[in-house]
Amino acid sequence: MKKQILTTSISALVAGLAWQAGASAQTLDYTAMSELFGEPVTAGATGAPQRASDVPATMVIITGEDIRRFPERDIPGILRHYAGMDVTRYGFGDGQVNIRGAATGYTPRLLVLVNGREVYLDSYGYTAWATLPVQLDEIQQIEVVKGAQSALYGFNAVSGVVNIITRNPELGNYATAHVDGGTDSYTDLSLVAAYGLGERASVRFSLGSTRADEFAGNPGNTGAAGFGDVEFSRDTLALEGRFALTNKVNLITEFTHSEVNQVESTSIALAAESEYEITSYRAGVEADTDLGFLTISGFRNEVEVLYSFGLNETSLTAFAIEDLFKVGTRNTVRLSAEYRDGESNSFPAPGNGDFGYETLAASAMWNRKFSDTVELTLAGRYDHVDWSRDGDPDPALYPFSREDYDVTIEEFSYNAALVWRPEFGGTMRFSTGRGVLAPTMFDIGFGLPVTVGGNTLVISGDPNIEPAIVTNYEIAYDRSLSPTVDLRAALFYHETEKDRGAFGP
Numbered sequence: 001m002k003k004q005i006l007t008t009s010i011s012a013l014v015a016g017l018a019w020q021a022g023a024s025a026q027t028l029d030y031t032a033m034s035e036l037f038g039e040p041v042t043a044g045a046t047g048a049p050q051r052a053s054d055v056p057a058t059m060v061i062i063t064g065e066d067i068r069r070f071p072e073r074d075i076p077g078i079l080r081h082y083a084g085m086d087v088t089r090y091g092f093g094d095g096q097v098n099i100r101g102a103a104t105g106y107t108p109r110l111l112v113l114v115n116g117r118e119v120y121l122d123s124y125g126y127t128a129w130a131t132l133p134v135q136l137d138e139i140q141q142i143e144v145v146k147g148a149q150s151a152l153y154g155f156n157a158v159s160g161v162v163n164i165i166t167r168n169p170e171l172g173n174y175a176t177a178h179v180d181g182g183t184d185s186y187t188d189l190s191l192v193a194a195y196g197l198g199e200r201a202s203v204r205f206s207l208g209s210t211r212a213d214e215f216a217g218n219p220g221n222t223g224a225a226g227f228g229d230v231e232f233s234r235d236t237l238a239l240e241g242r243f244a245l246t247n248k249v250n251l252i253t254e255f256t257h258s259e260v261n262q263v264e265s266t267s268i269a270l271a272a273e274s275e276y277e278i279t280s281y282r283a284g285v286e287a288d289t290d291l292g293f294l295t296i297s298g299f300r301n302e303v304e305v306l307y308s309f310g311l312n313e314t315s316l317t318a319f320a321i322e323d324l325f326k327v328g329t330r331n332t333v334r335l336s337a338e339y340r341d342g343e344s345n346s347f348p349a350p351g352n353g354d355f356g357y358e359t360l361a362a363s364a365m366w367n368r369k370f371s372d373t374v375e376l377t378l379a380g381r382y383d384h385v386d387w388s389r390d391g392d393p394d395p396a397l398y399p400f401s402r403e404d405y406d407v408t409i410e411e412f413s414y415n416a417a418l419v420w421r422p423e424f425g426g427t428m429r430f431s432t433g434r435g436v437l438a439p440t441m442f443d444i445g446f447g448l449p450v451t452v453g454g455n456t457l458v459i460s461g462d463p464n465i466e467p468a469i470v471t472n473y474e475i476a477y478d479r480s481l482s483p484t485v486d487l488r489a490a491l492f493y494h495e496t497e498k499d500r501g502a503f504g505p
Helices: 030-037 064-069 075-079
Strands: 012-014 017-019 058-063 085-089 095-099 110-114 139-146 160-166 174-182 186-196 201-213 231-246 249-265 271-289 292-307 310-327 331-344 355-369 374-389 407-420 427-437 447-452 455-460 468-482 485-497
Touching: 058 064, 058 485, 064 139, 075 085, 075 095, 075 139, 075 160, 095 110
Parallel strands: 110 160
Antiparallel strands: 012 017, 058 139, 085 095, 139 160, 174 186, 186 201, 201 231, 231 249, 249 271, 271 292, 292 310, 310 331, 331 355, 355 374, 374 407, 407 427, 427 468, 447 455, 468 485
8 A cells, every 4th residue: 555644844953854734643654763763753832743752741651562461451551650750540441540649439630531432421531441432452552641631732631641653554464353251250352454545445344352350349339249240342433444545644533432321430430320411522623724734524423321310411522723833943833622512311301401511722832942952832722612401490499500600711822841861861851830620511510309318308519610720840851761661850840829629619
């Protein structure tokens, strides 16, 4: 298959060699670039390809080679081996992850991306890791970014980002089948493949199926003890197509589907059995133009979760446009705009009307290379969020009317980093960031009547709740000591304002 490479007018010299500064995270040939520069590369932080040592954030890149060395069966298992990652197992498939903070049930502070698509669930604002339609054998690399990164990465990246990138089918055919078995009825089957269709098209396919007995609950924990006989099940499907429409325009499409049944810890620390069915659609166009490297993308996540207390149906539709271009030889600029529409049924109590939000966001990033040893990155993002409900909650039970949910939230986030490569070796990084943790659907609008001692009480979200603000200041030093040993050190200060628990501030 002839490899299609997007060459662009914004190409830059890095380490004395030219490469495509406009290549997106998926068009980039990570293997070739890593071999060329002797270290992993990424396009995740600024949109332009960078060596890991040049990234304006504390980032760990876990390569496919690294993943194959670990005796792990899922992504949380891989992440737990790295400093600063907090991973807690609540069930066979429920491994919650956070960066520099406790990984509680339904952890809401971490942005997780798969090929640029958010897998964040709007209901409680968390990632159900077992539902990710990704097999370990098809991962190109996992990028772990620490600290508040809302301006560089987007929505809710307050403790950090986990960016999962699958292998690009344009770069060669492959096929891998994997079968595992073990105690407690454990079986795991996966099939991943990529194939070129002529000169201008390629496809990637993956299929996975896992079965296992759930963890036995502690007999002293009456809430968890009854789930020992539950079977964990996971079935996933992913299909990606990449098409070179012209020598300068690429079309990317993707369809994924996941069905998972598992025992998990909820946001209020209660064990529950949940059934997930998630379908996602993604499409994007990348174009090398006279105005820069343009990307227009969109995705839709359709989520059904049967919790122990009801069926929650949510959807998220998002569109984004981005322009990445050079000004002179030392300045890289990225401008982007985003629209999001999230909706939920009346949950967990029916009859209160569906509700959701619309978001408009704009962001800008400027990277200035002052010399071969010093560069500065500044980024800002503005979010405008409108919440609404289309039905009237029962006034005899609920303290809020439909009009109370007409709430507008406006917040600004930023990131700034100075990267210096001193003569004595390694890389010094001075950075700060302000992240915004937006209220979830649970925080804003979920309402459930409960009976306690013959009296009816209502557990309700509060439409007046404010976003949590996370500010991070950091000094970091990275140095390669040998081909197999790296030194990473960071001193950081992390502050959270207006933080909230499961039942509000």
